[in-house]
Amino acid sequence: MPITETADVVVIGTGPGGAIPGFHLAAGGAKVVFLERGPWLKTQEFTHDLQLGTYTKLVDYVQCDGVNVIAGNCVGGSSVIYYAAALRAPSFVFERHGLVGRRLWPRSITRSSMDKWYDRAEETLPVAEQTWNDVTFAGGVWASLCHRAGRTCNPVPVAVDLKQCTNCGWMLNGCRFDAKRSMLLNYLPAALAHNAEIRPLCEVQTISPASTSGYRYRVEYSTVNAADYRQMTGGGSIEAKIVILAAGTLGTPVILQRSAQFLGAMPDAVGKHFSPNGDHVTMAVLDEDKVRNVLGLQRDARTAYEAFPIGKPISSMTFDYLDEKAPEFDRFSLQQIFFPAIVNVLPEDTQPGAPSWFGLSKRELTRRWRSWINVLAMTEDGNEGVFGQPPVSGSFTRLASAASLGQITYRPTRQTLRGWKLADERTRHIVEHEGVGRFLEWSGSPNALTAHPLSSCRIGDDPALSACDDRHELRGHPGIFVTDGASVPTSLCVNPSLTIAALAERAAHLISRRAASYGVQARPDVPAPQLS
Amino acid sequence: MSESLTISRRRLLQLAGAAVAAWQVAPWADKVVAFAGNPSGSTSDAMTTTLEAFADTLIPGQKRYDADYAIAGAARGPGAVQAGAVDLMWFPEAAIGPALPTLATMLNSRAASYAGQHQKMLDPTLPPFVALSFGDRTRLLLELLDPAAQDYLVWWALAAMPFLAFHTAGHLNTVHAVRSGHPGLRWLRFPHPDHDGLWRFPHFSYRRKLAHSHPRTTSNGNPA
Numbered sequence: 001m002p003i004t005e006t007a008d009v010v011v012i013g014t015g016p017g018g019a020i021p022g023f024h025l026a027a028g029g030a031k032v033v034f035l036e037r038g039p040w041l042k043t044q045e046f047t048h049d050l051q052l053g054t055y056t057k058l059v060d061y062v063q064c065d066g067v068n069v070i071a072g073n074c075v076g077g078s079s080v081i082y083y084a085a086a087l088r089a090p091s092f093v094f095e096r097h098g099l100v101g102r103r104l105w106p107r108s109i110t111r112s113s114m115d116k117w118y119d120r121a122e123e124t125l126p127v128a129e130q131t132w133n134d135v136t137f138a139g140g141v142w143a144s145l146c147h148r149a150g151r152t153c154n155p156v157p158v159a160v161d162l163k164q165c166t167n168c169g170w171m172l173n174g175c176r177f178d179a180k181r182s183m184l185l186n187y188l189p190a191a192l193a194h195n196a197e198i199r200p201l202c203e204v205q206t207i208s209p210a211s212t213s214g215y216r217y218r219v220e221y222s223t224v225n226a227a228d229y230r231q232m233t234g235g236g237s238i239e240a241k242i243v244i245l246a247a248g249t250l251g252t253p254v255i256l257q258r259s260a261q262f263l264g265a266m267p268d269a270v271g272k273h274f275s276p277n278g279d280h281v282t283m284a285v286l287d288e289d290k291v292r293n294v295l296g297l298q299r300d301a302r303t304a305y306e307a308f309p310i311g312k313p314i315s316s317m318t319f320d321y322l323d324e325k326a327p328e329f330d331r332f333s334l335q336q337i338f339f340p341a342i343v344n345v346l347p348e349d350t351q352p353g354a355p356s357w358f359g360l361s362k363r364e365l366t367r368r369w370r371s372w373i374n375v376l377a378m379t380e381d382g383n384e385g386v387f388g389q390p391p392v393s394g395s396f397t398r399l400a401s402a403a404s405l406g407q408i409t410y411r412p413t414r415q416t417l418r419g420w421k422l423a424d425e426r427t428r429h430i431v432e433h434e435g436v437g438r439f440l441e442w443s444g445s446p447n448a449l450t451a452h453p454l455s456s457c458r459i460g461d462d463p464a465l466s467a468c469d470d471r472h473e474l475r476g477h478p479g480i481f482v483t484d485g486a487s488v489p490t491s492l493c494v495n496p497s498l499t500i501a502a503l504a505e506r507a508a509h510l511i512s513r514r515a516a517s518y519g520v521q522a523r524p525d526v527p528a529p530q531l532s
Numbered sequence: 533m534s535e536s537l538t539i540s541r542r543r544l545l546q547l548a549g550a551a552v553a554a555w556q557v558a559p560w561a562d563k564v565v566a567f568a569g570n571p572s573g574s575t576s577d578a579m580t581t582t583l584e585a586f587a588d589t590l591i592p593g594q595k596r597y598d599a600d601y602a603i604a605g606a607a608r609g610p611g612a613v614q615a616g617a618v619d620l621m622w623f624p625e626a627a628i629g630p631a632l633p634t635l636a637t638m639l640n641s642r643a644a645s646y647a648g649q650h651q652k653m654l655d656p657t658l659p660p661f662v663a664l665s666f667g668d669r670t671r672l673l674l675e676l677l678d679p680a681a682q683d684y685l686v687w688w689a690l691a692a693m694p695f696l697a698f699h700t701a702g703h704l705n706t707v708h709a710v711r712s713g714h715p716g717l718r719w720l721r722f723p724h725p726d727h728d729g730l731w732r733f734p735h736f737s738y739r740r741k742l743a744h745s746h747p748r749t750t751s752n753g754n755p756a
Binding site for chain 2: 311
């Protein structure tokens with residue numbers, strides 16, 4: 001038995017950014033090992049339960065300075081907890097200049113060049129187009145409100161088996177019905193079929209130079225206690241010729257920061273330019289009589305709406321404000337969304353003056369919980385987040401199973417704030433246009449909230465602004481590739497999962513074609529996973 | 533949500549230091565110390581009534597009995613206390629239990645200062661926060677929960693507990709909580725699960741076209 005364990009490829013993280021390149025390299029014949037810090041849960045282990053200790057096993061809630069982040073922590077990564085909205089980013093996104101006045105995406109990437117990678121990801125997940133028969137009551141109300149306000153509204157494409165879906169409303173907890181197309185149902189089982197190995201509860205801490213001839217990097221990991229992720233139970237290391245770094249936007253830069261002492265200086269953009277995807281959540285509380293009489297909607301003989309917790313959490317959205325001719329930072333989408341009651345602390349109440357988010361009037365607002373809708377604006381932000389010093393271990397300081405303190409400082413600029421303000425004005429107009437709804441902000445926390453963290457090790461052409469080149473290779477460290485949300489250069493104005501998957505498809509193609517130059521024998525351009 | 537747990541160790545140490553100072557001058561504080569770490573203590577102990585009063589200020593409910601000093605009685609029907617806010621504070625997965633004695637003591641210390649500043653006479657037999665009126669409790673929490681305040685995160689973390697208890701029954705299995713009539717979930721009219729404890733909604737859509745799609749939508753439903 002060798003002293004040092006080796007593999008052709010170590011993939012850090014099993015979300016879309018890791019699963020997709022890992023599959024391609026394994027299918028091409030490489031020996032691939034996935035290291036995942038979270039647990040490996042089976043379908044029957046996904047609960048319909050809000051008790052602490054259930055969903056908190058696979059959802060991380062990370063409080064930072066100015067922004068709070070929700071992310072997945074399990075085999076499959078955020079694809080297990082996501083809401084499965086599967087959208088291509090609009091063309092103008094790839095041309096964005098942000099706050100620096102020049103193009104932020106690599107010249108080699110445009111929407112047109114990305115479409116074939118989007119095609120591949122959509123075929124493999126696969127993605128379904130919703131018809132109006134698939135749009136939930138909440139999505140229907142949002143569409144009707146948009147229509148009455150003179151706006152368009154579309155059903156949202158989703159990575160969901162619509163025949164299998166029970167519209168349970170528990171997507172954050174993982175899908176109990178195998179209807180949501182997470183990595184657990186496509187790329188990961190396909191990688192396993194090609195002899196890849198997945199090791200859960202292995203939290204990578206550092207990457208350092210390998211000691212074995214022919215191998216470039218040594219990946220050190222700790223094993224963590226399944227019942228308490230704060231407790232380390234041991235550790236190990238694997239040496240690899242290629243490292244795919246896809247530990248998530250919050251994890252990837254931290255591993256690199258901590259590894260600089262072994263590997264040498266990191267690109268300046270590691271841990272900078274973080275984007276919460278311009279996410280900005282507001283809500284409305286609806287007048288049921290006006291839903292019936294103004295919108296003409298009735299879900300049964302007695303009830304117009306009262307369906308906030310029913311159905312797929314994302315169902316309809318308006319593209320009206322994705323106008324490529326509008327100035328940058330003025331463009332956004334407005335999407336109907338559902339957040340579970342775990343965030344009910346956040347909405348403001350309906351009365352002027354303090355307190356705005358607790359007390360008597362807030363309690364009265366929650367009596368009408370079933371008449372709420374949430375609206376998610378995804379805007380153009382300025383990549384203003386910066387990571388501080390890494391913790392001793394892990395991606396952040398874990399206080400409990402799901403609650404952590406992160407290192408990001410996020411101070412949105414006036415351009416980002418302007419986008420949010422515009423989105424608020426448009427949302428308010430749509431919901432209050434004929435008095436059907438009352439627009440309310442989420443004022444219970446001063447922090448931005450995002451489930452779409454991006455850009456902390458982004459790709460680009462300018463070494464001053466990007467940690468990785470346009471092939472996702474970390475500058476100055478050949479053989480390390482960043483392929484998760486960290487690599488996305490800017491906010492996307494839509495939910496990012498499909499773009500992350502498409503970029504990972506593209507990166508996998510580029511890495512496979514050059515694998516031999518790293519000493520890895522892997523056939524490029526393998527067929528897409530064959531799903532049963 | 534679980535950001536309730538975002539109390540840094542440094543801040544807790546600072547709070548503990550301040551709490552020790554408060555114990556030296558406050559006649560009610562020994563009761564807090566006596567009950568520290570005793571989650572099953574009766575609702576009459578000073579720490580529990582203090583935490584209940586805190587929870588009741590955020591999500592008010594009606595008094596449980598005539599001499600219920602913790603609940604101010606500002607609202608009819610259930611509030612955070614009835615929903616199990618203090619049980620959730622002690623719930624192991626919330627991981628905030630060890631901080632509760634310190635937080636209760638700090639809250640009372642701040643309440644005593646508030647009373648002094650505003651020339652309020654407090655019942656000396658009650659913990660100071662409990663002795664405040666509902667309006668004064670609210671005004672004090674507005675000070676503590678001001679994002680510009682030094683200890684904002686600590687109080688925000690504690691404030692999240694009543695919300696998690698009332699809105700999610702976070703210390704209970706949700707199926708059990710819904711079926712047994714948990715007061716917060718009943719207030720929300722949280723839907724009931726199927727017989728197997730899972731939720732399904734076969735009737736979820738108006739099944740009507742309700743808006744025009746954007747004219748530049750691609751053939752597969754995306755923005756151009």
